[in-house]
Amino acid sequence: MLDKAYQAQCAAVKVHCTDEAQRRRRGLTLFALALGSFCIGTSEFASMGIIQLFSESLGIDIPTATNAIMAYAFGVVIGAPLVTLGAARLNRRTLLLFLMGLFILGNILSAFATSLGMFGLARFVSGMPQGAYFGAGAVVASYVVGPGQGGKAFALVMTGLTVATIIGSPLATFLGQTLGWRNTYMAVAGLGAFALLALWIWVPRTEALHGGPVVQELSSLRKPPVWTMMVVAALGVASIFAVYTFIGPFVTDVAMLDPSWIPIALALFGLGMTAGNLIGGKLADVHPAKGLFAGFGSALIVLALLATGGGNVWLLLPALFGVGMTMMVAIPTIQVRLTHLAPEAPTLMGAMNLAALNVANAIGAWAGGFTIASGYGLLSAVWAGFGLTLLGLLVFALTSPRTPQLAPA
Structure with missing residues (x-):
């Protein structure tokens, strides 16, 4: 009787530990997804905060400089369907890694742009991953949190973007004012590299996330x-x-x-x-x-x-x-x-x-x-x-x- 009771107790402890590990893994996956969206939101909203800085540096007036912000939005609108359809068969994990890599590239190009044309192109590239990232991120989040919670899953991914309006954008603007606007985009690219690493480590490798x-x-x-x-x-x-x-x-x-x-x-x-x-x-x-x-x-x-x-x-x-x-x-x-x-x-x-x-x-x-x-x-x-x-x-x-x-x- 004692042996059976001991075995039952051990089994219960094992199940509890397994559940704890799964919850921890789920939390880390959602954190990685939100971190990626935080980077994207910071890059998008920070441009509005440093528009006076990059317009002066590039020798253009502020109304003309808004073309670069529009180029980012245009990149999102064009990239959302094109990137998603082009990568339809990719595993969602692989797609997220690719998108974050493209985001990093766009922000590095933004930091080294020397003309409005180059800067606008760099912002367009930076915007292209955004729509596909949130689409793929919502699929991964839905897989992690389970069926019947699609709204919660999407909201969790969106949390990173909304937090970016509270923390990321003001900090990026402050960085641009103190160290120069180019360093704002380099810092965002560096944070994106950290998000890329988090996605690579914590997003599960599973055939359930294959595309169609x-x-x-x-x-x-x-x-x-x-x-x-x-x-x-x-x-x-x-x-x-x-x-x-x-x-x-x-x-x-x-x-x-x-x-x-x-x-x-x-x-x-x-x-x-x-x-x-x-x-x-x-x-x-x-x-x-x-x-x-x-x-x-x-x-x-x-x-x-x-x-x-x-x-x-x-x-x-x-x-x-x-x-x-x-x-x-x-x-x-x-x-x-x-x-x-x-x-x-x-x-x-x-x-x-x-x-x-x-x-x-x-x-x-x-x-x-x-x-x-x-x-x-x-x-x-x-x-x-x-x-x-x-x-x-x-x-x-x-x-x-x-x-x-x-x-x-």
């Missing part, structure tokens, strides 16, 4: 609901960028605060994005449609408050947090719905989601700039974002009954 035929991925693009959902994403999320692009002027010229408040405002916006992303990940798995209605609907309320009372610092700062949080609540739902609509192409759907978000970047910044240039005031950019999000919500409300009923992810 290109035809299988392409078939998803023949589904009208997929394109409708991307339109919803591009329009609805545009208000994030209609606000984020002009946070500096909101702080100094509307609320009449010292420029030292700008990093605080940016950090609050990033904290809101991080909180909303985590909430949205859980909501998307339980209520695949309500997450988007909740996110866009509550965002409209916060945007209206910001547009009417943004001159008051006690409303401005909480509203910036609120815009970041409410809009990010919707993004995991968008990913879950895209994956449900095209389950045969999860990587491509993740990539196309990021492509749609970069289209939102361009639309939001352009719309906000247009209303300001038209003489309607700085806070008119917020109303521009309000209109775009409202339009996205209306498109979703009118088309969602025509899409297949979606069960929780």
Whole structure:
């Protein structure tokens, strides 16, 4: 009896140790994925913080320098489908390693660029891996966390990008101001090398992560609901960028605060994005449609408050947090719905989601700039974002009954 009891106790301890090891391994895999997205987010947002530095160094004015930022977004939009389809048969682990290597190369080229043409090309290369990385990362995260948690998996990968708006971008901007803008991109490339090593060590080697035929991925693009959902994403999320692009002027010229408040405002916006992303990940798995209605609907309320009372610092700062949080609540739902609509192409759907978000970047910044240039005031950019999000919500409300009923992810 004692022998049997002892053997049972040993077996229980062994199972417990195995479970602990699996949880630790799962956590390290998710950390590696989030670290990669942190690098990507830092590279993207830091360019906005050092635009004055590289424009002066390259001998161009700031409006011209924005072409380099647009080149990055263009790289994301073009690279998302092309890279994903071109690497359709690759194991997702191998694809992640390749994408991080391409990201490192793009940032090194950015650091050594001597003209706007070279710099724009380098930023284009840096942006190409982004969409495919989040697509492949979402597949790996879904494999690691298990079935029925697609929203949570995507949110975990997105966490690195949202944290980059709080920590990575301000630090990269500070580095550029103290050691030169070229060292910003070299530092990002160095961090990318660390992320590459983490992915190589901690992403599991398994046939379960093998890709599929290109035809299988392409078939998803023949589904009208997929394109409708991307339109919803591009329009609805545009208000994030209609606000984020002009946070500096909101702080100094509307609320009449010292420029030292700008990093605080940016950090609050990033904290809101991080909180909303985590909430949205859980909501998307339980209520695949309500997450988007909740996110866009509550965002409209916060945007209206910001547009009417943004001159008051006690409303401005909480509203910036609120815009970041409410809009990010919707993004995991968008990913879950895209994956449900095209389950045969999860990587491509993740990539196309990021492509749609970069289209939102361009639309939001352009719309906000247009209303300001038209003489309607700085806070008119917020109303521009309000209109775009409202339009996205209306498109979703009118088309969602025509899409297949979606069960929780």
